[in-house]
Amino acid sequence: MATAPPTSSADAGSPNASDRPAGSFATSEHVREAIAAAATWLELQASSVDALNVFPVPDGDTGTNMSMTLRAAADAALAETTDRAGTVLGAAARGALMGARGNSGVILSQLLRGFAEGSTGKECLTIADVVDGFARASDAGYKAVGRPVEGTILTVARRAAEAAQAAASEVRTLSKLLERVLRVTDQAVAETTEQLDVLRQAGVVDAGAQGYRLVIEAFWRVACGKPIVTDGATTAPAASHALVAAQHVGEGELGFCTEFLIQNPADSVETIRAYVESIGDSVIVVGDSGLVRVHVHALKPGGVLDYAAERGTLTRIKVENMQVQHDAGTDAPSASEGVSNIGVVAVAPGLGFKELFGSLGAAAVVEGGQTMNPSVQDVLAAVNGVGFRELLLLPNNGNILLAAQHAAEQTPRALRVVPTRSIPQGIAALLAFNYEADLDTNAALMSEAAGRVATIEVTRAVRSAQVQGFQVERGQSLGLLDDTLVAVAEDLVEAALSALARAEPERREIVTVYRGADTTEAQATTLAEAVRAAHPHLDVEVAAGGQPHYPYILSVE
Amino acid sequence: MTRIGVVTDSTADFPGDSQERLGIVVVPLSVTWDGESFRDKLDLSTADFYAMLRERDSLPKTSAPAAGLFEEAYERLLGQLDHVISVHISSKLSGTYGIAQGAAERVGGGRVSVIDSLQTTMCQGWLAMRAAELGAEGVAPEAAVAEIRSWVPRLRLYAILDTLEYLQKGGRIGRARALVGALLNVKPMITIRDGEAHPVERVRGRAAGMRRLVDVLASQGQLARVGVLHGGSPELLGELERLWKERLPGQPLERGEIGSVLGTYAGPGVFGACGLLAE
Numbered sequence: 014m015a016t017a018p019p020t021s022s023a024d025a026g027s028p029n030a031s032d033r034p035a036g037s038f039a040t041s042e043h044v045r046e047a048i049a050a051a052a053t054w055l056e057l058q059a060s061s062v063d064a065l066n067v068f069p070v071p072d073g074d075t076g077t078n079m080s081m082t083l084r085a086a087a088d089a090a091l092a093e094t095t096d097r098a099g100t101v102l103g104a105a106a107r108g109a110l111m112g113a114r115g116n117s118g119v120i121l122s123q124l125l126r127g128f129a130e131g132s133t134g135k136e137c138l139t140i141a142d143v144v145d146g147f148a149r150a151s152d153a154g155y156k157a158v159g160r161p162v163e164g165t166i167l168t169v170a171r172r173a174a175e176a177a178q179a180a181a182s183e184v185r186t187l188s189k190l191l192e193r194v195l196r197v198t199d200q201a202v203a204e205t206t207e208q209l210d211v212l213r214q215a216g217v218v219d220a221g222a223q224g225y226r227l228v229i230e231a232f233w234r235v236a237c238g239k240p241i242v243t244d245g246a247t248t249a250p251a252a253s254h255a256l257v258a259a260q261h262v263g264e265g266e267l268g269f270c271t272e273f274l275i276q277n278p279a280d281s282v283e284t285i286r287a288y289v290e291s292i293g294d295s296v297i298v299v300g301d302s303g304l305v306r307v308h309v310h311a312l313k314p315g316g317v318l319d320y321a322a323e324r325g326t327l328t329r330i331k332v333e334n335m336q337v338q339h340d341a342g343t344d345a346p347s348a349s350e351g352v353s354n355i356g357v358v359a360v361a362p363g364l365g366f367k368e369l370f371g372s373l374g375a376a377a378v379v380e381g382g383q384t385m386n387p388s389v390q391d392v393l394a395a396v397n398g399v400g401f402r403e404l405l406l407l408p409n410n411g412n413i414l415l416a417a418q419h420a421a422e423q424t425p426r427a428l429r430v431v432p433t434r435s436i437p438q439g440i441a442a443l444l445a446f447n448y449e450a451d452l453d454t455n456a457a458l459m460s461e462a463a464g465r466v467a468t469i470e471v472t473r474a475v476r477s478a479q480v481q482g483f484q485v486e487r488g489q490s491l492g493l494l495d496d497t498l499v500a501v502a503e504d505l506v507e508a509a510l511s512a513l514a515r516a517e518p519e520r521r522e523i524v525t526v527y528r529g530a531d532t533t534e535a536q537a538t539t540l541a542e543a544v545r546a547a548h549p550h551l552d553v554e555v556a557a558g559g560q561p562h563y564p565y566i567l568s569v570e
Numbered sequence: 571m572t573r574i575g576v577v578t579d580s581t582a583d584f585p586g587d588s589q590e591r592l593g594i595v596v597v598p599l600s601v602t603w604d605g606e607s608f609r610d611k612l613d614l615s616t617a618d619f620y621a622m623l624r625e626r627d628s629l630p631k632t633s634a635p636a637a638g639l640f641e642e643a644y645e646r647l648l649g650q651l652d653h654v655i656s657v658h659i660s661s662k663l664s665g666t667y668g669i670a671q672g673a674a675e676r677v678g679g680g681r682v683s684v685i686d687s688l689q690t691t692m693c694q695g696w697l698a699m700r701a702a703e704l705g706a707e708g709v710a711p712e713a714a715v716a717e718i719r720s721w722v723p724r725l726r727l728y729a730i731l732d733t734l735e736y737l738q739k740g741g742r743i744g745r746a747r748a749l750v751g752a753l754l755n756v757k758p759m760i761t762i763r764d765g766e767a768h769p770v771e772r773v774r775g776r777a778a779g780m781r782r783l784v785d786v787l788a789s790q791g792q793l794a795r796v797g798v799l800h801g802g803s804p805e806l807l808g809e810l811e812r813l814w815k816e817r818l819p820g821q822p823l824e825r826g827e828i829g830s831v832l833g834t835y836a837g838p839g840v841f842g843a844c845g846l847l848a849e
Contacts, residue, residue, distance in 0.1 A: 373756075373772075444756065444772040449763075523755060523775045552775055554755055570774055
């Protein structure tokens with residue numbers, strides 16, 4: 014979308030670059046550049062988008078999810094070597110879908126898919142194609158969501174489409190078109206605060222909306238030849254987010270494959286390589302004084318990321334648990350020794366939950382959860398790696414539902430998604446698996462069982478906020494009942510008890526306390542005893558969940 | 571009129587006094603425990619058995635009756651009656667059926683019909699009871715045997731184990747291994763289908779288990795007979811019966827106790843329900 018050099022290849026029926034004035038069209042190379050710029054632009058600002066989380070609980074991953082989704086799109090665009098812009102855009106859309114993380118990532122991938130739809134096979138994209146792309150993107154976005162809500166990324170997509178349409182006949186270059194679209198989306202993003210109660214209370218704009226605006230801004234920057242850099246202030250936290258996730262995923266014998274780029278490193282490539290070699294193997298450290306790429310297999314990824322974050326700006330961080338990949342490929346019980354032809358794949362955070370789901374008969378467990386949404390690709394790999402033709406998938410998190418559904422559409426196997434929104438729902442669903450029933454009956458039985466469980470999550474506020482009628486101070490304990498904040502207290506036990514009191518304890522029978530990675534058994538026992546004292550009729554059990562961020566998750570059934 | 575006698579083995583369980591009332595002959599399996607040998611239900615009552623199962627660290631071993639016991643029973647009955655129907659525990663769960671069949675071939679002279687119930691406990695008891703009733707009605711042996719065989723596929727048995735510990739220790743866990751889980755308070759539901767034990771599902775807690783037991787059995791179809799079963803825990807039947815009365819008002823419920831042979835593997839605290847599907 015920058016000033017376009019005319020290309021010589023002509024093709025009847027599609028816009029020919031040599032007939033058009035510079036700046037009025039985008040070639041395949043422009044598309045690659047624009048998508049890569051959008052990915053980098055979002056990576057640079059991921060942490061500030063993550064911070065737009067309306068809840069003062071550590072689950073705001075929108076920026077990270079969207080940037081990882083776009084990075085997958087950019088890699089796919091790069092791998093597609095054709096000189097047809099429409100084909101490159103299609104490859105990017107496909108890449109985005111395979112790499113989509115979280116609901117925001119899946120919606121973004123649908124916007125890209127819509128954008129690409131009308132340009133299939135075109136050699137270059139004209140102003141009219143881009144205007145049409147914005148309209149199709151908006152349509153695809155609204156279709157991707159069951160009940161579209163205004164004040165979100167969808168609103169911004171629609172406003173962008175309207176702005177593009179209005180500007181279409183008045184502009185001669187893509188940069189002008191994108192400038193007009195960007196101006197309207199700025200306004201649309203700012204207005205989201207007033208469109209949704211939760212945003213108004215938290216005093217923030219919608220994170221997904223802001224993410225899409227950043228994508229459009231990156232396109233505009235490429236079209237005008239502006240650099241993709243920020244003032245640097247917002248870059249560091251992007252790494253710290255990955256650090257949190259990385260430190261909590263636990264380790265297997267194979268450890269983690271960790272990859273990232275360091276921009277403007279303070280040390281030389283040789284110094285960095287020497288350090289990385291001292292902590293892991295399969296080391297690749299290449300680059301120059303401006304950019305260094307690091308690849309290492311290490312038992313714990315935290316150390317190398319900490320080291321690198323102190324020496325420069327980290328981007329394109331990728332941490333993969335090789336043990337999980339290995340397990341997904343080899344540990345699956347073969348169908349022949351199993352008692353059912355139906356396998357269950359679950360998504361769960363933490364070693365405790367991974368073991369728990371495994372011991373309860375899950376054929377594979379995909380590492381992931383609240384702050385670490387697995388991609389569609391991760392889910393597909395697990396689903397396709399187990400020896401069952403019929404499968405049930407437990408996403409166990411509301412933010413993983415869409416990725417699960419997309420995986421279901423793409424696997425050749427018969428896969429039903431049981432829409433579990435929490436770990437307790439997932440465990441209840443898995444327990445309800447009936448060895449005598451068929452796939453659809455099991456999906457129904459398991460959904461029903463999941464619906465009978467109330468989930469209480471207990472955590473500490475990561476910042477002060479006014480939310481859902483509560484004034485929350487940083488560090489206070491929060492009790493959430495089925496994702497709704499119901500209790501704010503000075504300590505975790507009090508928050509848990511107060512949330513439990515809202516979960517109709519008199520008609521319940523069993524409470525299971527899953528303790529988090531940083532919670533000791535003694536602490537969890539104290540909570541269990543407090544629950545027994547408050548509700549003597551309840552059967553209370555403590556189990557190790559190993560989940561990050563949430564000291565306690567309670568299953569109430 | 572042909573007179574029919576009925577024989578079964580001690581894994582059959584009966585509601586109330588029906589076994590004595592119908593004159594059904596029971597051949598005992600034997601229970602060997604810490605070097606001591608007991609005749610099931612004769613030398614060792616079911617109540618004593620469960621008490622010992624809770625107290626002792628070791629598990630008893632059960633063994634099929636000696637062939638001589640069957641030969642003796644068949645010879646005695648054939649001395650007074652014209653035909654014997656002998657109903658036994660699933661041939662896939664015990665060698666008893668095979669031993670009875672061998673005895674019938676040796677001493678029966680074509681007048682002993684041995685039936686594989688593909689079941690056990692009260693389901694097997696029902697077959698023996700029906701055989702005795704048909705005999706009393708004067709139905710010809712061939713017709714009686716045909717009717718008993720037609721009941722076999724209509725029988726359903728589901729049980730909720732308090733723990734899988736006993737099934738595991740007894741080495742009979744087989745497919746039910748799938749039900750083992752790390753959480754406490756997870757109760758496995760098993761069924762006997764096609765003569766073998768199969769896992770069904772798991773429930774959290776006893777109360778939920780009772781509700782699911784009723785749900786699962788009631789969903790099998792219209793039930794002509796319903797039985798409720800316990801293993802050393804008669805106090806569990808009150809709640810189970812209440813749930814059945816809610817589900818099937820007016821349906822008579824037959825109470826039974828799961829005997830020691832099955833109890834060795836199911837463990838104390840087991841409860842179950844069985845049904846005969848309407849034709």
